[in-house]
Amino acid sequence: MIVRLTGAFLRAFLIALAILTPSLLLPDVGSDAAQVVVLVALAAGLFTFMEYASQFPSILEFRFAPPVNRLRYFTMFGMVLMLTVYLSGPALESPIATLLMRLATLMAHALDFPYSPVRLVILSLPADTPTTVIDMVRDAAGIAYVVAAIGLIVFSVIVRVYGWPVRYGAFNVWINLPLFDPTGGGDVISRLKRDSIVNIVLGFLLPFLMPAVVKLASSVIDVSGIGNPHTLIWVMAAWAFLPANLIIRGVALARIAEIIEEKRRRAYAEARSEDAMQAA
Incomplete structure (x- = not known):
């Protein structure tokens, strides 16, 4: 269980990182755009964590x-x-x-x-x-x-x-x-x-x-x-x-x-x- 949760957290972090990358590296990113991007990254990371933390499949294909x-x-x-x-x-x-x-x-x-x-x-x-x-x-x-x-x-x-x-x-x-x-x-x-x-x-x-x-x-x-x-x-x-x-x-x-x-x-x-x- 610990291994599964750790893997799910790592995958969630990587998904959030991919979404945040443009906001982290691009210059002159507005505060409103940054807030929206952070919200989307959190939502995508939470979905990924829930998907991989569960033992049973739901939506994501080719999990195993x-x-x-x-x-x-x-x-x-x-x-x-x-x-x-x-x-x-x-x-x-x-x-x-x-x-x-x-x-x-x-x-x-x-x-x-x-x-x-x-x-x-x-x-x-x-x-x-x-x-x-x-x-x-x-x-x-x-x-x-x-x-x-x-x-x-x-x-x-x-x-x-x-x-x-x-x-x-x-x-x-x-x-x-x-x-x-x-x-x-x-x-x-x-x-x-x-x-x-x-x-x-x-x-x-x-x-x-x-x-x-x-x-x-x-x-x-x-x-x-x-x-x-x-x-x-x-x-x-x-x-x-x-x-x-x-x-x-x-x-x-x-x-x-x-x-x-x-x-x-x-x-x-x-x-x-x-x-x-x-x-x-």
């Missing part, structure tokens, strides 16, 4: 199938930290911030080609957006997209090379997929594969659809505040992390369906072998 949630966290935290250091570079006056600013410019220009997600983000901005803000958005989008791609590559290696989740212990569908009902109707494998395809397709399309939706709803959505560093960090992090998270979930569901299908095939083969031996 590491390192999926760890990879999700470090991907998100990597985006937030790199974007924060980049946008607060002049205030930090550190070699790391200067290097990151140069790398961000290189990544952004490498990904800024016709019909790319980065180009679509820039096109979704109002026509009267200042050039400095456009460059800042381009660099931030490049950073977020590259970090998301790195997270996807790492998870693909974990699944295909290290054999997740088999090498990390037995996988229990009930505690790792609490929102998935195996008795909900239809074959479990077919449902897992269908959900996997939906998540992967939606994950690939979201970086292209979200800027288009913002552009179409420009009369309703005010994007003039995108030049605010705090706003830009969370907008770009959400734009890149949500699709990456969906793809990670889709790949994980496909892998689980593959394991269940393999076990079912093995069980059927053993049953046929036993029937043949009894018939003989």
Whole structure:
């Protein structure tokens, strides 16, 4: 119990730290914004603590199938930290911030080609957006997209090379997929594969659809505040992390369906072998 509570507290602290990072490093953060961020961090930390302190699953998926949630966290935290250091570079006056600013410019220009997600983000901005803000958005989008791609590559290696989740212990569908009902109707494998395809397709399309939706709803959505560093960090992090998270979930569901299908095939083969031996 002590180990479980300690782990839950550590996870809650890390979640709160990720949310507080922009407010801690960015210069000129208003008191009202800081209070809201602290409140959100406390709420997220409390939810994480309650989720991991409980022995029974509630909402969070893959609780006992590491390192999926760890990879999700470090991907998100990597985006937030790199974007924060980049946008607060002049205030930090550190070699790391200067290097990151140069790398961000290189990544952004490498990904800024016709019909790319980065180009679509820039096109979704109002026509009267200042050039400095456009460059800042381009660099931030490049950073977020590259970090998301790195997270996807790492998870693909974990699944295909290290054999997740088999090498990390037995996988229990009930505690790792609490929102998935195996008795909900239809074959479990077919449902897992269908959900996997939906998540992967939606994950690939979201970086292209979200800027288009913002552009179409420009009369309703005010994007003039995108030049605010705090706003830009969370907008770009959400734009890149949500699709990456969906793809990670889709790949994980496909892998689980593959394991269940393999076990079912093995069980059927053993049953046929036993029937043949009894018939003989």
